[in-house]
Each structure stands twice: as C-alpha cells, then as structure tokens.
Amino acid sequence: MLPGASRAKQHSLAKSVCIANEVTEITKMTIRWGIVGSGKICQDFVNAINSYPKKGDMVVSAVAARENSRAAEFAKCHNISKVFGSYAEMAESKEIDVAYVGALNPYHYELSKLFLESGKHVLCEKPLCLNYKQSESLIKIAKEKNLFLMEGVWSRFSPLYISLENEIESGKLGKILFVEVNLGHPIANIGRISKKELGGSAILDMGVYALQFAQFIFKDEPIKVTAVGELNEDGVDLVDTVVLEYSESRRAVLNIHSKVKLWNKATVVGTLGRSTIEDPFHFPNQLTHVNGTVENFCLHTSPNEYNFQNSAGLVYEAIEVANCIRNGLSESTRMTHKDSLILSKLMDEVRKQVGVHLDVDDKNF
Known part of the structure; x- marks a missing residue:
C-alpha cells in the first residue's frame, strides 16, 4: 500500500462524470474472514469491508497477531468477536472460512501455507511470495487442497480498471502498442522497503503494481526484460526502471x-489514441478516456480513518474472493494463479538484473 491522501484532480476542459461504484449484492452464504495480522493494511482491509453498505453476507469474525495484546486491541477497535492466541489456533478453528494474510512480505x-494446509481459503497481500519458487509451491498446495487462493492485487478489481479494459476491448484505442507507468513515493526509509530481512525491495513493494498493470493490459508474458536500479547499503533496490518487450x-x-514522489499515472497508447489513469494509478478514481472525457469513480465513505490512499477500494477484492468461494472456484479470473506466477517470475528477473539477492532464493520449497 502507498501513502497519501485521497484527492481527485479536476479537469476544467474535460467532461467529468462521477460514477457510483455499484456492485451486485452478494448472494446468500455468509463468508467469515479471519484476519492474519494487525498492521495498517489489515486495519484498512477490515474498515473497507465493515463500512461498505453492499458487502452482503460477509463478516470479519476473527483476528490473530504475533502479539495477543495487539490482536485484542484490533478486535476491540473493529468490533471483531473472536481473538485467537496464535495463527495456528485460528487456522485450526471452525470459525473462519477464509484468511486475509496481511503480514509482512x-x-x-x-x-x-499454514491456513491452506488447515483447510482455509486464502487471500494474501501482494506480493504473493518473495520469489517464484515460493509462489509455485503455494499454488500447488492450494490446488491439491482444492482451496481458493489469490494474490491481493486489489487494482484488478477497481471499477476504473474494468472501465479501461472495456474501452480497450471495444477497439476505441486501436491496437495497444505502448504502456507507461510511473510510481514513486519518498518511503525509502521505511523498513519494509529498505531492510532485506523484512523483504525490503521497491520492486516487491511498489513495483508489483507497475508490473501487474503491464500484464493486465497486454495479457501476455514479455519476451524480454531489461532492468536497471539503485541499491542501498543493505543490497535492497530503492529505484527501478524496467522495460518489458x-x-x-x-x-x-x-x-x-522510493526516494521521490513521481506523477503516479499510467498511460495506455494505441494506434487510435491514448487513455490515462490519473494519479494514483495503483487504485485510481479518475480515468481520462481516449476521447478526452474524464470519468470519476467514487469510493464509499467511512467514519474511520484509513492509513493508505483509497483503501476503501479493498472491499472489491474481498467481494471477488467471497463470490469465487461461493461459486466453488479455486482462483479468480481477474487475478489468476498464472498471473501471480508471471509476476513472481518478472520480479525475480528484475531483482537478478539489478543485483538484489534474498536468502530465500537459495532454498527449495
């Protein structure tokens, strides 16, 4: 997740229409979430679900954290009925259906793996794992257990991304030949970015958004990857430029x-014109269409403050997970296992080219 306050830019020369994010109410069958962790992203995820008026039969019923006191405080803040003393205890319980893994990378x-092997479905925050070998192993376990598993690339479920996808599929942009993404925030001093033992890496933390967008648009695996970057004293990448062919x-x-704020847009260019996802592209609320009109997407409000920009949008991936589970699916068609494996492979390749090696890279799973 990225910092910043949610603001929609105004375009005085373009027609602007605010689109309410309507999602069909979920069919009956209560989906019970267990929250794995008590950090900021977990807080936002629960807040997004609890404040969404059309969440349907979906409830956050339990939480577990490394420190029981933090889990208890989290439960009190979010009105969660059950606090487990350990992750293993919650995994073995009959009180949850799906785990949201919001712990550090x-x-x-x-x-x-713990929750899958205990018979629970899993939504895991991005990146799914630290490398391809881990991701492949986790997906294999999910398939063997016939359980749902999805990487939490919440961008894919943004109503704006769906609108852009529809515009591309309509042929209005012609043949798509070029994608440009800029994503930068001055967060290089934060541990999850800068420290190798915390899985620090700009490509793993922020770059996954940019990589998944190219994948989302081209729906193909690149034939060539070229990457350059800047490392800190711990051997962690703080800056990356990646060209995918x-x-x-x-x-x-x-x-x-991760050292400066960029103009965080994503532009898709075709033979007939371009469409631009305005800042913040990772979970946006404003799309400039190929004909110049601006479409705004309004996120639902909450009485509680969010930690990260546009976090209300996390509810859409939660709804996707709930619907997939109800329909007996083991993966989402909008964020497939194949998508996650390609992303893992790309992140491995970028790290290799810029010189970032993690201890986990030497292990087999």
Whole structure:
C-alpha cells in the first residue's frame, strides 16, 4: 500500500462524470474472514469491508497477531468477536472460512501455507511470495487442497480498471502498442522497503503494481526484460526502471522510485489514441478516456480513518474472493494463479538484473 491522501484532480476542459461504484449484492452464504495480522493494511482491509453498505453476507469474525495484546486491541477497535492466541489456533478453528494474510512480505509463504494446509481459503497481500519458487509451491498446495487462493492485487478489481479494459476491448484505442507507468513515493526509509530481512525491495513493494498493470493490459508474458536500479547499503533496490518487450512490437516502460514522489499515472497508447489513469494509478478514481472525457469513480465513505490512499477500494477484492468461494472456484479470473506466477517470475528477473539477492532464493520449497 502507498501513502497519501485521497484527492481527485479536476479537469476544467474535460467532461467529468462521477460514477457510483455499484456492485451486485452478494448472494446468500455468509463468508467469515479471519484476519492474519494487525498492521495498517489489515486495519484498512477490515474498515473497507465493515463500512461498505453492499458487502452482503460477509463478516470479519476473527483476528490473530504475533502479539495477543495487539490482536485484542484490533478486535476491540473493529468490533471483531473472536481473538485467537496464535495463527495456528485460528487456522485450526471452525470459525473462519477464509484468511486475509496481511503480514509482512517474508511471512506470506509460511502463513498462507499454514491456513491452506488447515483447510482455509486464502487471500494474501501482494506480493504473493518473495520469489517464484515460493509462489509455485503455494499454488500447488492450494490446488491439491482444492482451496481458493489469490494474490491481493486489489487494482484488478477497481471499477476504473474494468472501465479501461472495456474501452480497450471495444477497439476505441486501436491496437495497444505502448504502456507507461510511473510510481514513486519518498518511503525509502521505511523498513519494509529498505531492510532485506523484512523483504525490503521497491520492486516487491511498489513495483508489483507497475508490473501487474503491464500484464493486465497486454495479457501476455514479455519476451524480454531489461532492468536497471539503485541499491542501498543493505543490497535492497530503492529505484527501478524496467522495460518489458512483448511480441508484435509492444512495449512497457515502468519507473519505480522510493526516494521521490513521481506523477503516479499510467498511460495506455494505441494506434487510435491514448487513455490515462490519473494519479494514483495503483487504485485510481479518475480515468481520462481516449476521447478526452474524464470519468470519476467514487469510493464509499467511512467514519474511520484509513492509513493508505483509497483503501476503501479493498472491499472489491474481498467481494471477488467471497463470490469465487461461493461459486466453488479455486482462483479468480481477474487475478489468476498464472498471473501471480508471471509476476513472481518478472520480479525475480528484475531483482537478478539489478543485483538484489534474498536468502530465500537459495532454498527449495
């Protein structure tokens, strides 16, 4: 997640329409969430669900954290009925259906594995795992258990992304040949970015948004990856520039920066024109269409303050997970296992080219 306050830019020369984010009410069958962790992203995830008026039969029923006192405080703040003394205890319980893993990156694999092996569905925050080997192993476990597993790339479920996808599929942009993404925030001093033992990496923390966007648009695996970056004294990348080359002369240029704030837009260019996702592109509320009109997307309000920008949008991935589980699906069609494996492979390649090596890279799973 990224910092910042949620503000929609105004375009005086373009027609602007505010679109309410309508989601069909979920069919009956209560989905009970267990929250794995008590950090800021977990707080926002629960807040997004609890404050959404059309969440349907979906409830946050339990929480567990490394420190029981923090879990108890979290439960009190969010009116959660059950606090478990450990992750293992919650995994073994009959009181949850799906776990939301919002712990730090190095714990994604082990915690997701714990819940899958205990018969629980899993939504794991991005990145799914630290590398391809872990991601492949986790997906294999989910398939063997016939359980739902999804990487929490919440951007994919934004109503704006869906609108852009519809515009592309309509042919209004012509053949898409170029994608440009800029994503930068001055957060290089934060541990989850700068410290290797915390899974620190600009490409793992922020770059996943840019990589997934190129993948979302081209719906293909690149044939060539070129990456350059800047490392800190701990051997962690703080800045990355990535060029992805695809078949048929298609290309994506991605700039990821943890030292300065960039103009965080994403532009899709086709033979008939361009469409731009305005800042903040990672979960946006404003799209400039190829014909110049501006479409605004209004997120629901909450009486509680969010930690990260536009976090109300987290509810859309939660709804996707609930609907998939109800329909007996093991993966989402909007964020598939294949998508996660390609993302993991790309992040491995970028880290390799810029010189970031994690201890986990030497292990087998």
